[in-house]
Amino acid sequence: MDSYLNLAYDYPVLGAFWTIMWIFLWVMWIFLLFRVIVDIFRDDSMNGWAKTGWLVFTIVLPFLGVFVYVIARGKGMGRREQEHTRARLEETDRYIRETVGATGPVSEADQLAKLSEVRARGDISDEEFRRAKEKVLH
Template sequence: MDDYPLLDLFLTMLWFFLWVLWLFLLFKVITDIFRDHSLNGWAKAGWLIFCILLPYLGVLVYVIARGKGMSRRDVEQAEESEAALQEYIRKTAGTGPGGGTGGHADELARLADLRDKGALTDEEFEKAKAKVLS
């Protein structure tokens, strides 16, 4: 332990964490290159080759040149994911786009209420129920 002072250990850890941070940034840039629909295939290939052959410079130039687009694409992807999740929840729960009207359970409850009030006969209720459940 005497031949590896505390400051050298700190500097080694700092360089290691900076290297890991750079790797995360490199993977983020490569992911963004493939996710960007505004780039054609040649532009994607050029950016990818630039980031692989000159990794530090390539990532730095990409972040400077296209950094705003990266954040915009991240926001768009998050919004699309949220919309898809909400649509899945609505579909699974059986509710319509209004968020609670139009589901099978709501429709059946409304039909039962109409039958109980005398607005529907039992025969009409059964036909409407079969239509809702089909």
């Protein structure tokens, strides 16, 4: 029984902290690498050769390539991300408007006509019709 038993308390708290910090930084760098690659493809101001050059640079020398790209084109990255988000939001809003089929608020006359149809079918009583009509008119 001369063998040494390695227990969890033999790993110091500071060592655990440094391990967690390095894992966190590594994951953040991976996210930054993918953001740079997406931005390279998203940028319409660069031609194909420039995109190829930046992509090769970030793949062959990843740390240096990512940091040089962020320094050289970092402002544009934020602007392009905002434009992309704004375009997707406008596209979503347009799709919702097309799906709903309404371009503006429904007029009181349209609401009263629909209420009359519902009452004529017998789906609501006269009292419910009166309350809904008051709500529409006020």
